[in-house]
Structure formats: C-alpha cells, structure tokens
Amino acid sequence: MNFNDLPPALRASFLPPPRLLMGPGPITCDPRVLRAMSYQLVGQFDPAMTDCMNQTMALYRGVFRTENRWTFMVDSTARGGIEACLVSLLEPGDRVLVPIMGRFGQLLTEIAERCGAEVHTIAVPWGEVCDPAQVAEALDRVRPKLLATVQGDTSTTMCQPLDELGRLCRERDVLFYCDCTASIVGNAFETDAWGLDAVSAGLQKCLGGPSGIAPVTLSDRAAAVIQARRHVERGIRAADDEDAGGERIRSNYFDLAMIMDYWSEARLNHHTEATSMLYGARECARIALEEGIDEVVERHRIAGNALAAGLAALGLALFGDQAHRMHNVVGVYIPEGVDGEAVRGRMLADFGIEIGTSFGPLHGVIWRIGTMGYNARRDTVLTTLACLEQCLRCEGFAAPPGEAVAAALGAFS
Structure with a gap:
C-alpha cells in the first residue's frame, strides 16, 4: 500500500477532540499522569524498571490501605484484573457466592462460571444494595469457597457496604474478593480493616488515569491458595510437579502465581511489561497519596x-x-x-x-x-x-x- 494513496484522514495523525468526560468512566485523565506516560521506555529488567515496580507496589499498599506483600499490577484493563483473581482462586466445582446489585455483579457471575465454578447469587433490585443479613444467610446455606463482590457498581451508582462482610467471611473461613474499580479513592476502602483477601481495580475512574493496567492486592491467605496451584519449576511448566496443589490455573496470561513470580525478587519472566502504563499507574497512586x-x-x-x-x-x-x-x-x-x-x-x-x-x-x-x-x-x-x-x-x-x-x-x- 502506497502511503500517498491513502485517504487524507489516514495520512494525518489522529487528534482526539477536546472532551470533558463526565460519565461513569473513563474520565478525563490527569495531565500529570499523561506526562508520566510520555517518558521514554527502559528495559524490563533494567534496575530503574525494577525500582519503579517496587515503588509502585509500595504506593498501592497506601491506596488499598493494606500491608499485603502481594500488591502489584496486572497488565490489562480492570476486567482482566477481575478475571486474573477469579481464574487463579477458583477451580472447577468450587462454590462461589455473588451478590448482584447491577451489571457488574452479573459480570462476576459470568467470569466465575467460565472458571467452572458453581455460582450462587443474591439479587437485589437495581438501585439497592445487599443487606449483610442476606449475605450471612446465603453464606451459611451455600458454604462457598469465595464471596465475590463489587463495591461500586456504576450501572446503578450504588456502593455496597463491605465492612461487615469481611467478618462474616472470616467466621466461616470463606475467601473475600472485591472489584473496586469504580469506587477506589472516591469512597472509603479498607482492605485490611475490612478483611478482604483479594482486590482488583483500574485507573480510569477516581484514580484519574487511563484504562490499561489493573492494580491487585492479595492477602497471605489468598496468596497461599494461588501458590498451591502453581505448576512452575525453575520457570518451566511441569504438569507432574509433585509439590503443585489443586488444578492448574487455566489461563497463562492471567495466572497470578506466574505474575507474582514476575513481581517477586526473582523477576521470573512472564510477559513484557507495559512500561508506559506502569509509569501512569505509579503517578496515579503518587498523586492520590500526596493529596x-x-x-x-x-x-x-x-x-x-x-x-x-x-x-x-x-x-x-x-x-x-x-x-x-x-x-x-x-x-x-x-x-x-x-x-x-x-x-x-x-x-x-x-x-x-x-x-x-x-x-x-x-x-x-x-x-x-x-x-x-x-x-x-x-x-x-x-x-x-x-x-x-x-x-x-x-x-x-x-x-x-x-x-x-x-x-x-x-x-x-
């Protein structure tokens, strides 16, 4: 194809029109985040890059209000962060309980079903939230491995209270996961104080960045479940690994055991880091903590x-x-x-x-x-x-x- 034969619109650089994004997300990006994302790339194992990764992990512990060691990024949109958590925590046949108060509770249900889980739901009318007593009754009846929730569901604008749910889960030895993409730093969120085991988010809402990377934090309890499923020996998959527990995580890209190796001190290669997104994620957290x-x-x-x-x-x-x-x-x-x-x-x-x-x-x-x-x-x-x-x-x-x-x-x- 000859460049000069292309239509004028294709020969010109794309220039987005000026917009004020006042919808439910994405939103207008903070100029400081855009500036950070314009910086030059470095190699993914350059000491400067690994320092940036370590700094980003430390900053997001502050954002999530947690002491979790395993606080890191999944190179994906927020939906990829959800899928990474669920596919890494759930094995086929596991029971999961999902309170549904809008579109994104339905999304958790679909992803958990694709993981092969036995999904049970609590549905409330759109515009309402689930009462903790409803959740307690369902936990006792279903006896799930995991409670999977959305804190802020932008389809209905509702914010599900979480503070009592963590206690309910700990009393019953149930793992507690939350998608807080739409709510983090715009609403109170306390990973440790509320007893959350796994949390995933995105930048494109209250954090003021673009979509494309998913902050994740895992409790030691959740990390142990994921690491028990690993089938990795010296960076090579081995189906006959005698130390591996549970069934193999069914995704390669969203295998959190492998991604945790990548973010650990070992820096075992998993993928090529989305460097510009990492710069942006770091700046989003820095700005939030500065304020x-x-x-x-x-x-x-x-x-x-x-x-x-x-x-x-x-x-x-x-x-x-x-x-x-x-x-x-x-x-x-x-x-x-x-x-x-x-x-x-x-x-x-x-x-x-x-x-x-x-x-x-x-x-x-x-x-x-x-x-x-x-x-x-x-x-x-x-x-x-x-x-x-x-x-x-x-x-x-x-x-x-x-x-x-x-x-x-x-x-x-």
Missing part, C-alpha cells in the same frame, strides 16, 4: 453531593437509594417526554461534555453523571450543570434558570 486518601474521598463526596443538589434543583429525580449512592456517580431519571439520547448528543456536540446512559433495565431510563478523579472539581460540576440546563431547555423541558448552578454552589460552600 491524602481521606482528602481525595472527601473531595469526591463534596463534588458528588454538589452535582446531586444541582440535578435536583433542575427538577430532576435522583435514582436509587441515596444513602448508598457512590460519591462519584449520580444516577438521574430522564424526564418524561425528553429524548435522553438527544440531550446526550447536544451535550457532546455543543459543549464537548460526555454524560452516560445506562445498561439493561435502566437503559433509556436514567443518565449517569460522574465526578471522578481529575474531574471531581467545582468548575467541572458547575459547567456540566449549566450546559445540561440549556440542553434540557432545547428539548422542551422547563428547567428553572440558574437554579442548578446556585444549588451546587451552595453545596460546595
């Missing part, structure tokens, strides 16, 4: 409450149990008679602002508007509310002029 995790959570709480106040002042009804809403995403009903997609289209075309639709039973019923990471700020909330007011008016909705911004300013102050 202070409690302070970051509080910033998200204030921004989320201001957005919710502004939406209510527009005459819009908020979705779900507000006592359990995530700080960083607000669900709001699309007004009757208003074309929700037309409003979203106007927001994007006229103002360069993206807000989200939803999944399944909520598709076309609510918008999801996020205040996450770099976008959890006063100016972004006020701008979004002012522009939404105008777009609603263009679609025939009688939004009270100026009330949304005034209410948000009141909440901020």
Whole structure:
C-alpha cells in the first residue's frame, strides 16, 4: 500500500477532540499522569524498571490501605484484573457466592462460571444494595469457597457496604474478593480493616488515569491458595510437579502465581511489561497519596453531593437509594417526554461534555453523571450543570434558570 494513496484522514495523525468526560468512566485523565506516560521506555529488567515496580507496589499498599506483600499490577484493563483473581482462586466445582446489585455483579457471575465454578447469587433490585443479613444467610446455606463482590457498581451508582462482610467471611473461613474499580479513592476502602483477601481495580475512574493496567492486592491467605496451584519449576511448566496443589490455573496470561513470580525478587519472566502504563499507574497512586486518601474521598463526596443538589434543583429525580449512592456517580431519571439520547448528543456536540446512559433495565431510563478523579472539581460540576440546563431547555423541558448552578454552589460552600 502506497502511503500517498491513502485517504487524507489516514495520512494525518489522529487528534482526539477536546472532551470533558463526565460519565461513569473513563474520565478525563490527569495531565500529570499523561506526562508520566510520555517518558521514554527502559528495559524490563533494567534496575530503574525494577525500582519503579517496587515503588509502585509500595504506593498501592497506601491506596488499598493494606500491608499485603502481594500488591502489584496486572497488565490489562480492570476486567482482566477481575478475571486474573477469579481464574487463579477458583477451580472447577468450587462454590462461589455473588451478590448482584447491577451489571457488574452479573459480570462476576459470568467470569466465575467460565472458571467452572458453581455460582450462587443474591439479587437485589437495581438501585439497592445487599443487606449483610442476606449475605450471612446465603453464606451459611451455600458454604462457598469465595464471596465475590463489587463495591461500586456504576450501572446503578450504588456502593455496597463491605465492612461487615469481611467478618462474616472470616467466621466461616470463606475467601473475600472485591472489584473496586469504580469506587477506589472516591469512597472509603479498607482492605485490611475490612478483611478482604483479594482486590482488583483500574485507573480510569477516581484514580484519574487511563484504562490499561489493573492494580491487585492479595492477602497471605489468598496468596497461599494461588501458590498451591502453581505448576512452575525453575520457570518451566511441569504438569507432574509433585509439590503443585489443586488444578492448574487455566489461563497463562492471567495466572497470578506466574505474575507474582514476575513481581517477586526473582523477576521470573512472564510477559513484557507495559512500561508506559506502569509509569501512569505509579503517578496515579503518587498523586492520590500526596493529596491524602481521606482528602481525595472527601473531595469526591463534596463534588458528588454538589452535582446531586444541582440535578435536583433542575427538577430532576435522583435514582436509587441515596444513602448508598457512590460519591462519584449520580444516577438521574430522564424526564418524561425528553429524548435522553438527544440531550446526550447536544451535550457532546455543543459543549464537548460526555454524560452516560445506562445498561439493561435502566437503559433509556436514567443518565449517569460522574465526578471522578481529575474531574471531581467545582468548575467541572458547575459547567456540566449549566450546559445540561440549556440542553434540557432545547428539548422542551422547563428547567428553572440558574437554579442548578446556585444549588451546587451552595453545596460546595
């Protein structure tokens, strides 16, 4: 193919349009993270690289609020982090209990089923969370190996309380896994204090980075289960390894036993490190710890409450149990008679602002508007509310002029 014969659009570099991403994620990336990701590559076993890996592990112990030795990165999107944890912890026939309060509980169910697990679920209406008493009853009835949860489900904007669930699991010798991709550093999260055994996350929400790497932390208890399944001898798979316990982990790429070897002092080769993503992950954690995790959570709480106040002042009804809403995403009903997609289209075309639709039973019923990471700020909330007011008016909705911004300013102050 001759380059000069290509259409002009293909011959030009791709330049993304300016956008303010105020949906449920991904969000506008923090410029400091983008800068870190622009740095030059070094070899994956260069001492500078291994130092960067060690520093990143130490920083994410602070993010996760844990002393876990096994705190590291999986080179994948957040979904890959989920799959790595589940495929490495679950063997075919293992029982797993999944509370479902939205789309991402359904995702945990699907991934666990693909691991060959016997999956049991607790389903609550979208917009609610699971009561600990429900979970306790199901744990006693199912007797699972693993409880797999989502803390913040962006499909419903709900935040599942976790503090009691860890105690319930420890009393019954059940492993406790959580996907906190949408909630980490935007909402309180305490790996050790809440008794979590395995946690995975992503950068593209409250951490203010891009999708493409998944922070993971494992308790000693979870690490022992994974390492008992290893079939590795001097870096070579050996199916007849007499020391190997359990069934072989069915994924090569998402085999956490092998990835742990890669992140250990031994640095056994597993894959070529996604160096630029590692730089970005390190910077996301550094920025969060520099501000202070409690302070970051509080910033998200204030921004989320201001957005919710502004939406209510527009005459819009908020979705779900507000006592359990995530700080960083607000669900709001699309007004009757208003074309929700037309409003979203106007927001994007006229103002360069993206807000989200939803999944399944909520598709076309609510918008999801996020205040996450770099976008959890006063100016972004006020701008979004002012522009939404105008777009609603263009679609025939009688939004009270100026009330949304005034209410948000009141909440901020």
